[in-house]
Amino acid sequence: MSIQSEAALEAGLIATLRQMDYEYVQITEEDNLYANFKRQLEIHNKKQLAEVGRNSFTDEEFEKILIYLEGGTRFEKAKKLRDLYPLDTANGQRIWVEFLNRTQWCQNEFQVSSQITVEGRKKCRYDVTILINGLPLVQIELKRRGVELKQAYNQIQRYHKTSFHGLFDYIQLFVISNGVNTRYFANNPNGGYKFTFNWTDAANLPFNELDKFAVFFLEKCTLGKIIGKYIVLHEGDKCLMVLRPYQFYAVEKILDRVQNSNDNGYIWHTTGAGKTLTSFKTAQLVSELDDVDKVMFVVDRHDLDTQTQSEYEAFEPGAVDGTDNTDELVKRLHSNSKIIITTIQKLNAAVSKTWYSSKIDSIRHSRIVMIFDECHRSHFGESHKKIMQFFDNAQIFGFTGTPIFTENAVDGHTTKEVFGNCLHRYLIKDAIADENVLGFLVEYYHGSEEVQNGSTNRMTEIAQFILNNFNKSTFDGEFDALFAVQSVPMLIRYYKIFKELNPKIRIGAVFTYAANGSQDDELTGMGTGSYLNDSAGEVDELQAIMDDYNEMFGTSFTTENFRAYYDDINLRMKKKRADMKPLDLCLVVGMFLTGFDSKKLNTLYVDKNMEYHGLLQAFSRTNRVLNEKKRFGKIVCFRDLKSNVDAAIKLFSNSNNPEEIVRPPFEEIKQEYKELASDFLKKYPDTNCIDLLQSETAKKEFVLAFRDIIRKHAEIQIYEDYSEEADDLGMTEQQFMDFRSKYLDIHDTFALVDPAPSSKPDDNTDTSDDGDLGDVDFCLELLHSDVINVAYILELIAELDPYSADYAERRQNIIDTMIKDAEMRSKAKLIDGFIQKNVDDDKENFMMQRGKVDGTSDLEERLNRYIAVERENAVNSLAEEEDISSSVLNHFLKEYDYLQKEQPEIIQKALKEKHLGLIKTRKALARILDRLRNIIRTFSWD
Incomplete structure (x- = not known):
């Protein structure tokens, strides 16, 4: 039996919606869209119009409405949708125009349309659009069965950059489906695929199939209620949430x-x-x-x-x-x-x-x-x-x-x-199954059997273990960690031990400040041992810790403004602000083990007795969803808490199966990795095989196979027992890195060419190509480190000594570091040229600036100037090669920098004036846009 096509999926969805009493309306282009909007808005506001003796808006009145709706950001438009508009008529009367009935949500006008054509870089046809009172509020993107659902998500992200405008800026919800998997999400382009959701019943059973999803989620009253009541306008981030x-x-x-x-x-x-x-x-x-x-x-x-x-x-x-x-x-x-x-x-x-x-x-x-x-x-x-x-x-x-x-x-x-x-x-098992939270990797460290619990030797051993393994657990500091200990005296001892070990990571500590133990335990919820004891000199100890913190971050906290200190640690642990150096490891007793919510926290070290709700609350600090790289929350226990962990999971998951919550042991994951690697190497014995791949289909097969390796590699390397030097994993680390390089080469060739959403054929048949690499999710976040950014690269350059014996090696390491990183590799050639000009060709001046206090900031200024010049050269070179004005290209780039959205019509207009003919104009447009995207990738630095 043939696989159901996208066109058949679309036809089936529309038939289902029509059976659910949606009106089908044929809208071929934007002019029809506005005409339909006028009719539907008049129907929805018939009572208001009747009060002034009419049943329609004049053209002038409708133009006023459109002008009102056109202004503002997507967030501001979401507010307009929910507000009444005071329309003053020509004869001095006022009509309060309603765009959406939020209180009687069933009493809206529901329509469905398909293949609405919008003029963008190409003429884009959107699959299925649900219109409410004539406004396109729900957009549904379909892919045929067997295609990765994320392709539909990526298609919508391209629409955001290339074609959504006008009334389509009022979209509130997106739905993506390949027939067997269906998800929905709010119109928030920066949300990410991790924030797309299944719909379920009240017992958390999902409706994945498109037909079931449509019946339950797209039922008119349910959809109206969700849009009217259950979309949240987040004032802080100025975004929509559902x-x-x-x-x-x-x-x-x-x-x-x-x-x-x-x-x-x-x-x-x-x-x-x-x-x-x-x-x-x-x-x-x-x-x-x-x-x-x-x-x-x-x-x-x-x-x-x-x-x-x-x-x-x-x-x-x-x-x-x-x-x-x-x-x-x-x-x-x-x-x-x-x-x-x-x-x-x-x-x-x-x-x-x-x-x-x-x-x-x-x-x-x-x-x-x-x-x-x-x-x-x-x-x-x-x-x-x-x-x-x-x-x-x-x-x-x-x-x-x-x-x-x-x-x-x-x-x-x-x-x-x-x-x-x-x-x-x-429950937690439901949330893990839905990928709304992560599961846990729980490991138990036993250490030397000769070292007694509570002894300084044991604590030193544990502290050294944490420092030795910190980078492995946190992806080289991309994430951070908490260390929960039993009491304030123990925290103080641990802090001093860490300090003696001269750590390279930033370590801090926080515990409740309540002079003379004056806080009410019932109200703090913190319990005995978590607040200061003046008589034990703990105020002075806390101040000493704060003094170290002040020196590390240039702050000036004391026990008198403890709350500000607490807030500052909170922010640094969340790694949200680029202008704040993060705290890598924070020692705590009770604070931050409940309530603290940070997506950048992925590891919890535990030298503390915990059970039931206290245990699960503490573990749950680590399991917030962020990206592909953060696959679970990691817990390292320095006490035998296994029976407590099992009891807590059983109680709070209502399940006797802890495997639903806790990741399998290392040996099991190791065997999975070994089998994947073995099967992969049978098909691709060495990297030369990749060079011989000719068709896009063959390259796609390699990409999908190695992507499985990448995902499992990201998972296994977090385990404490993992070692890069291990020779029994089925693939050596060098082999992994070599294939990784080929993988990124293919990505650069195919995936970075941002394809225009193509026009569908007039007969609406499905023409998707199994070999198409354009929509494949390469999981680049697994191959990128947040640590490797412009500041990090500048630090490495600043440490160079062009007169040293190992200069060539250290210089090459900088370039290799960038090439190995998925997002920085496109900038490697630029940095190589910068080093050539500012270090290789200007050694004496570089060494003189290097010795100054503000040497790094001077280097950053020189890099910014260098980037500006090179970007201008790239633009001028493109302008000369394509015989197009550089001012046109700069206009395109300026608009992109401002809106983060391509406006190909800027280039298209300039090309039309050259009268090249339709085919040559299209080819030139494609070439120029591709080069401009490369300029954006190369010269854009966060």
Whole structure:
């Protein structure tokens, strides 16, 4: 039986949608699109038009609407879609035009169209478009069965660069499918393929097949609800986000309970699955209910760090009660704000102290909905009881990744006892299966049997082990690590040992600062041993650690501004800011083991007794999804915690199969790698075989085969037992690097030629070529190190000594380092020329500048000038070869630098003026665009 074509898949989808009462509309080009939009908008606004005695917009009025819709960024347009537009008519009347009915989401006009043609670099035909009230809000990209789904994703990314404009900037959702796998994602070009999602039922069973997905997700009322209620406009990043299915079902459960009962409840969503977004969307939608007076989002004060506050502000600007002043909370409770974000500590003070409670007595019986973040902490003590006794008409809901059950209860209280029944579950095994969080690689270090636990010798051995293996675990510092230890005294001892070992990595430490142990353990949730003890001289020890930190990063923290120190460590561990040197390893006791969320953290070292929720919470600091390179969270235990790990996984995954959560042992992965390598080398015994490959199909077969090797290589090298020198892996490290070079050569030849989204033939038949390499995902992130950037290369150049005996070797190492890196190799020739001019040909001046304090910054300035000159030379050379004005080429490059989007019409217009004829113009356009893309790749430096 022949494989179902893309055209057949498209026809089947459209037939399904028509059966679901979508109107099919034939739209061939943008003019038809605007005409249809006018008709649909008039239908949707017929009541408003009827109020002024009409049933249509005049051409002038519609032009006003289009002008209004045209302005602004994609994010601003998403806001316009949800707002009413005050249209002033010619006779002085006003019509409030609605583009989307968000409250009665079924009452929108739904249409489906296919093969809408948009003029871009070529005429692009989009597969299937869903229009709501005439606006293209959902775009569906299809590939035939058997084609990698990521090809459809990559196609959409090219559309972003080359053709989406006008009304297509209003797309809210994308759907990609190859028939058997279907995913959806928000219109956020920078999200990445990792942030595309399956749709599921409430029990987390996925609808992968396109027909099932269409029936459940694209059902008109469901789709209308998702676009109207469940797309989030993230103010911080100015981007669109869409809830995943488990988030959708959780919010729906709480809304149903608020509207139809006074019962409480809790949501069990595994750590790392996006509870903050879910709970905020819950708060937002609950606050819109007429009979709810206030919604309070309550967190532990230790979770409300600077980064967390900024995230909360991104969802609900102005809602965070971030001060330490309880008076501010009292004011907010009396204000018109329906959503308040505060801490349980402040809320406890407000209801416990008469000075405050008397001021809020008038609202104690109001209908208040309280949402508690991480409800397993800080909510089982007296403070929680006081809050609930005071607000006697409150309805409470909790969110947790690790509920308290009888098995892991410390004082006998359980989550169900405090919050009621579980309303929705999304467990860690579900999240790993969906690739929403990563699994764990748990390894146990035993060390020397002669070294006793707790001894200085043992601690020194462990510290040396961490330093020796740090680069392996973190991909040469691309990621970072936490080291959790048992107590503050132990942390101080470890810190001094690390310092004595003179580490090359940046090491810091943080632990709770509470002079004389004055913090309330019930409210901090930190427990004994995690705060300072003045009598033991620990304040001075902390200050000494902070002094080292200040010297390392040029800061000036003291114990008096400890919170600022904590926030600074938080930022450096997250590696989000290019202007901040990162912290590589942070020693902790209790802090950062709960609540801390960083995609750049991939390793946790443990010399601490942990169990149940504390253990899984700590492990889960490492398992945030980032990219292909980060395949799991790595845990290295220096204590025998295996039985505790197994018990925690069994409890919180509701499964007796730990293999769903924890990665297999090294020997198993080693055998998998060996089998892959053996099969590969049977087909490609040496790299000469790759040079003989002629057809694109043959090259694609090699790429796909070696890509499997690359992925398994990235996985196995994180294991502590892995060694590059091992001779029993089926492929030596040298063989891997040689084939890697051939792999990147093919990538440079094919994948970097950014193909224009091609016009589909008029008969709409599928013409995809099995040998096409243009859409293959080369997984380049696995072959690129964030460490190898312009700053790193400049450091290597600055260390060169052209008069030394090993200069030629060190110079070549710089070039080889760049060539081996997937993203830097295109710049290797440029750097080689820079070194030639500024070091080889100018030795004395280079050595003189090298000795200055600001030598590296001077080198950077010279590199920037060199790049500018070389880029200008490349542009002028292209202009001369193609007989086109360099000003035209620079205009194209300037627009690309600004918009990060190609505008081929700039080149096309200049070529048309030369009257070359259609075929020659097309060929010249293709050549010039290809050269311009190469200029962009070579001369663009982050």
